[in-house]
Structures are given as C-alpha cells and as structure tokens.
Amino acid sequence: MKFQNKLPYLLLAAFTLASCKTQDRYAGVDGDFINGVPLPDRQDGASFLGGNVAKGSFQPVQFGYDSDKVADSEMGKVEAVALAMRRSSADLIIAGFTDQRGTEEYNRGLGEQRALAVRQALIAQGISGGRIQTVSFGEELPADPSGSESAAAVNRRAEFGVIR
Amino acid sequence: MKRTTPPRNISRAQAEAVSSAGMRRRKLAAGYLLRLPRYTLAGWLLFLPLSPVVAEEAATITVRKGDRVSLAVTPLGGSSGDAVTSVLRHDLDLAGWFQLVPEARASYLVGGSASGGALQGKVTDSRGSIVLAKTYTGSHREVAHQFADDVVETLTSNLGMATTKIAFVATASGSKEIYLADYDGKNSRRLTSDESISVAPSLGPGAAQLAYTGYLGGYPDVYLIDLASGARKKVVSSPGTNSGAAISPDGRGMALTMSKDGNPEIYLTSLRGGSARRLTRTRGVESSPTWSPDGRQLIYSSDEGGRPQLFRIAAGGGASRRVGGGFAYCTDPSWSPDGKKVAYTVRSGGSFSVAVMELGGGGGRIVASGQNPVWGRNARHLIYNLGSNLNLLDLQSGRITTIVSGLGKVSEPTWSH
Numbered sequence: 269m270k271f272q273n274k275l276p277y278l279l280l281a282a283f284t285l286a287s288c289k290t291q292d293r294y295a296g297v298d299g300d301f302i303n304g305v306p307l308p309d310r311q312d313g314a315s316f317l318g319g320n321v322a323k324g325s326f327q328p329v330q331f332g333y334d335s336d337k338v339a340d341s342e343m344g345k346v347e348a349v350a351l352a353m354r355r356s357s358a359d360l361i362i363a364g365f366t367d368q369r370g371t372e373e374y375n376r377g378l379g380e381q382r383a384l385a386v387r388q389a390l391i392a393q394g395i396s397g398g399r400i401q402t403v404s405f406g407e408e409l410p411a412d413p414s415g416s417e418s419a420a421a422v423n424r425r426a427e428f429g430v431i432r
Numbered sequence: 433m434k435r436t437t438p439p440r441n442i443s444r445a446q447a448e449a450v451s452s453a454g455m456r457r458r459k460l461a462a463g464y465l466l467r468l469p470r471y472t473l474a475g476w477l478l479f480l481p482l483s484p485v486v487a488e489e490a491a492t493i494t495v496r497k498g499d500r501v502s503l504a505v506t507p508l509g510g511s512s513g514d515a516v517t518s519v520l521r522h523d524l525d526l527a528g529w530f531q532l533v534p535e536a537r538a539s540y541l542v543g544g545s546a547s548g549g550a551l552q553g554k555v556t557d558s559r560g561s562i563v564l565a566k567t568y569t570g571s572h573r574e575v576a577h578q579f580a581d582d583v584v585e586t587l588t589s590n591l592g593m594a595t596t597k598i599a600f601v602a603t604a605s606g607s608k609e610i611y612l613a614d615y616d617g618k619n620s621r622r623l624t625s626d627e628s629i630s631v632a633p634s635l636g637p638g639a640a641q642l643a644y645t646g647y648l649g650g651y652p653d654v655y656l657i658d659l660a661s662g663a664r665k666k667v668v669s670s671p672g673t674n675s676g677a678a679i680s681p682d683g684r685g686m687a688l689t690m691s692k693d694g695n696p697e698i699y700l701t702s703l704r705g706g707s708a709r710r711l712t713r714t715r716g717v718e719s720s721p722t723w724s725p726d727g728r729q730l731i732y733s734s735d736e737g738g739r740p741q742l743f744r745i746a747a748g749g750g751a752s753r754r755v756g757g758g759f760a761y762c763t764d765p766s767w768s769p770d771g772k773k774v775a776y777t778v779r780s781g782g783s784f785s786v787a788v789m790e791l792g793g794g795g796g797r798i799v800a801s802g803q804n805p806v807w808g809r810n811a812r813h814l815i816y817n818l819g820s821n822l823n824l825l826d827l828q829s830g831r832i833t834t835i836v837s838g839l840g841k842v843s844e845p846t847w848s849h
Contacts, residue, residue, distance in 0.1 A: 304694020365812020
C-alpha cells in the first residue's frame with residue numbers, strides 16, 4: 269500500500285492546495301488509493317458456520333498481539349492455500365479471530381483486518397480477490413478458551429473455509 | 433495573515449492544539465499528513481508550551497452533602513402505593529441530586545397516592561406550597577419513573593434518567609443475546625433468541641428502536657428491532673463484516689463499521705439500510721463510532737497509527753482529527769449528551785479501565801475499573817460493564833451501584849436518551 273512513486277502524492281497535494289480556500293472540504297474520492305480490494309458478493313447459503321463450508325483443510329495463520337501483519341514465518345501456510353486454489357475452482361472464506369485482550373467491537377474490526385490481510389496475501393500470490401470472502405468473529409469462538417498466555421497466541425488467527 | 437509551515441519538531445499534542453484552534457489538516461494516507469496551516473506567530477506561541485497530559489489518578493471530584501437538595505419521600509397511599517414508593521425512592525436516590533432525609537429536615541416533600549394504574553404525584557416545599565402536582569398512568573414502575581424525572585426536572589432543572597432504557601449483551605441463556613431493561617437494570621427481558629452471536633446493541637432516541645450485530649446468517653450483519661412492535665429487519669448485510677452500528681441522535685441514520693471495500697472503515701447509512709456513505713479511509717481498523725449530540729460529528733477509534741486511538745470527524749465527511757485520549761489503547765468512545773466530554777475504554781497493564789476526557793483539552797482521567805462506558809442523558813452518570821456486572825457510576829459523587837448481575841457475562845451496554 270506504500271506509494272510506488274510520488275505522482276499521486278503530488279497530485280493530491282496540488283488538489284489540496286487548490287481547495288485550500290474552501291472550508292475543510294475533503295479532497296479524496298471513493299476508490300482512492302487507501303482502498304483494499306473490494307469484497308465479492310456473498311454466495312447464497314455459504315457461511316463459515318454452515319455445513320456447506322469445509323473447515324480444517326488448511327492450517328490457521330497466527331498473528332502477534334494486536335497485529336494484523338502476516339508474518340514471514342506464516343507465509344508457507346498462505347502459499348499452501350494459494351497452491352490448492354490454483355488447482356481448484358472452489359472459493360474461500362477466511363475467518364478472522366482475536367484473543368480476549370481487547371474490547372469486543374475493536375476485536376471484531378481487528379479480526380476482519382486479519383482476514384483481509386491474509387486475503388491480500390493470497391491476492392499477491394495471484395489468486396483473484398473475487399474468489400475470497402472474509403468474516404470476523406472477533407474474540408468469539410476461541411480455539412483455546414483457557415485464557416492463558418499460550419491460549420491467547422493460539423486464538424489470534426485466521427482460519428480457512430472452502431466453499432463446497 | 434501569514435502562511436507558513438509548522439516546525440519539524442512539533443509534537444502531536446501541539447499539532448492538535450493548533451489544529452483545534454482553526455488550523456486545517458488534511459489526512460491523505462496512513463503516515464502521510466500534509467498540513468496546510470494558517471495562523472499567526474502569536475497563535476503559535478500560545479500553544480507551544482502545551483504538552484501531552486497523562487492522568488492515571490482516580491476521579492477526585494466530590495459533592496458535599498450540603499450541595500444536594502434535601503427531600504423526604506412520604507409513603508404513597510393507595511393500593512399500589514408501596515410498590516410505587518419503593519421505585520420512586522430508588523430513582524430519586526440514584527439521581528444523585530438529592531439527599532433523602534426525614535420529613536422534619538426536608539426542603540421538599542414528595543408524596544401522593546397510586547392505585548389502579550394511576551399515580552397522583554405531589555411535591556410541596558417546606559412551607560406547604562405545591563411545587564408539582566401531576567397525574568401519571570401506566571405500570572407501577574412506569575409511573576414512578578415518570579414522576580421521578582419530573583421531580584428532578586422541577587427541582588434541579590436537570591434531565592431525569594428514570595424513564596430511560598438500557599440494553600446490553602448477556603450470556604445467561606448459553607449464547608450471547610441482547611437484553612433490554614429499565615435504566616436501573618430492573619424489568620429486564622431478553623430481546624433476541626437467536627442462539628447465535630448477538631452483540632453491539634445501540635438504542636435509538638426514546639428507546640424506539642434498537643440496532644445490533646447478529647451472526648444469524650453466518651456473517652456479522654446489522655439488524656434493527658422496532659421495540660414497540662417487536663418487528664425485526666436485517667438492514668445491513670454487505671460482504672464482509674458489518675458491525676457496531678450507532679443510531680444517530682435524530683433516529684434516522686446510523687454509523688457503523690463495514691469492510692465491503694476491503695478495509696474496516698466507518699460508514700453512514702439510513703436506518704432502512706440501502707446505500708452507505710464511507711467516512712474514513714485509512715489502512716487501519718476503524719470502529720465504535722459515537723455521535724455528537726447535534727448529530728454533526730462522530731468520534732471513533734482507529735488503530736491507523738498502531739494501537740487504537742480516538743479520532744473525530746464531521747458527519748458530512750472531511751479530514752479526521754485525533755482526540756488525545758492520553759493512553760496507549762483507547763476504544764469504545766461515548767460522546768456525552770452535553771457535547772463536552774467523551775468516555776472510553778483504556779487498556780493498560782493487562783486490565784481495562786473507564787476513562788473520561790474533556791473535549792476542550794486536557795488528557796483523560798480514569799474513573800473506574802471496567803469497560804464499554806455509555807452516558808446517561810444528564811451527562812452525569814455512566815453505565816459500564818465489569819465482569820458479570822453492569823455498574824452505574826455517578827461521576828459527581830463517585831458512587832458506584834451494581835444494576836445488573838446474575839445474567840452470566842454482561843457486556844456492551846447502550847443507554848437511550
């Protein structure tokens with residue numbers, strides 16, 4: 269998401285300067301460079317909690333505390349999913365989860381951000397974003413409900429579900 | 433007026449102070465802030481000595497007993513007199529404005545009679561002159577609450593809270609469901625029976641409607657319940673996550689987090705759903721929007737700079753501006769109904785605290801252990817959750833009253849205005 273060159277930055281700076289006399293009007297537009305890749309429409313009846321999504325085929329991607337970064341050490345898991353998706357036409361739901369060390373609504377956002385980060389990593393591997401849905405459960409449905417330090421690390425994850 | 437650029441070593445707090453003094457700042461992307469200030473040198477000097485204020489102490493503001501109006505509640509007559517008297521005493525006690533004393537020492541006497549679904553309430557001063565006389569109809573709790581609010585408004589000119597409602601998440605049934613109750617936690621009932629995950633409730637004005645996040649369809653979607661009829665509709669079910677709706681003060685729209693465009697951002701939409709207008713655009717997670725009382729601005733939490741912090745943005749769109757919470761982890765803001773303060777959750781040292789900050793400046797101060805604070809409509813009380821309890825905090829006296837317990841784990845309260 270970093271700037272590849274300075275042109276858009278300069279254009280926006282120019283735009284901002286030009287609009288300086290108007291009162292606090294925002295210079296951005298929808299679809300600007302801050303967007304991720306938009307999500308595809310949901311598929312009828314395909315839910316991560318439903319029977320039509322196969323779970324457990326791939327290892328979950330783990331995350332650091334309060335982080336949505338896919339660590340280099342986790343990239344092997346993403347690559348395994350990318351390989352399988354290239355060989356199949358099945359679509360994917362990525363579900364993001366957090367530990368219980370944040371407030372509930374923030375964790376819902378953070379879980380979504382983790383799912384989206386894994387989706388972005390798959391897109392970087394050449395998989396179409398149109399094949400990948402995301403969902404966040406925040407701190408619900410912990411993989412390990414014990415509340416220990418190691419449980420928290422296990423719970424910070426993104427799981428893969430294959431839509432049948 | 434001179435135009436120049438700010439010095440490189442400007443601190444964030446100073447930048448904010450200047451920005452709130454009329455300087456314009458436009459956020460273009462994460463980490464790229466292009467500032468176009470317009471100010472005088474004198475304006476600069478005025479704000480340079482400011483530094484971030486971090487407060488960790490508990491609230492120390494207390495009200496002496498003498499500052500409160502002394503009241504005596506004489507037992508009400510009539511067949512439901514006892515039941516109404518009990519609720520009325522509790523309401524006037526929790527209100528915080530009164531000292532309940534024996535008749536002989538009271539400045540005002542509260543009394544009347546109640547029977548057959550009607551209450552005739554009366555307030556007299558110490559000379560026997562009638563200050564308030566009014567008839568109410570409804571259940572014994574309803575009439576007591578209405579009378580209590582009229583007593584508060586007549587004697588103190590403040591808004592009463594006794595007729596307001598709260599909603600919250602509780603796990604008593606085995607799954608997270610939404611509950612509705614009177615402001616004092618009594619008269620509670622379960623609103624949802626989804627046996628899924630039902631969370632993040634938001635009551636609209638007058639408790640006419642309630643929005644919440646439900647996972648009934650396998651994804652977090654926003655549902656709206658009309659509380660008079662009980663009718664429920666799914667109103668936002670875009671791809672990805674839709675959560676944390678906050679109904680606007682006029683009861684016509686809502687702000688929420690949506691991820692359909694590939695990032696969790698704040699959007700505005702009507703209560704009927706339909707097209708959503710995107711407000712924020714960062715690489716971070718935006719969540720928990722709260723409306724200013726006039727509905728023209730929002731405060732929300734964003735972790736675009738690392739840990740979550742509070743930001744403020746116009747509902748019409750534009751640049752966002754950081755609101756200094758004074759702590760490394762600030763979430764779940766609630767804008768006070770007088771517009772002057774924001775309450776929020778702080779995480780530090782592995783535990784959660786409730787903090788309050790004056791929006792005019794200064795850092796936040798911790799007022800209680802717990803999380804998810806929401807304001808009552810008088811801007812004097814907060815309700816928040818701590819473990820399996822919901823607590824009511826009177827910020828003026830520091831008094832804490834547990835209003836909900838025994839319903840499993842309780843979280844995410846909302847309070848109607």
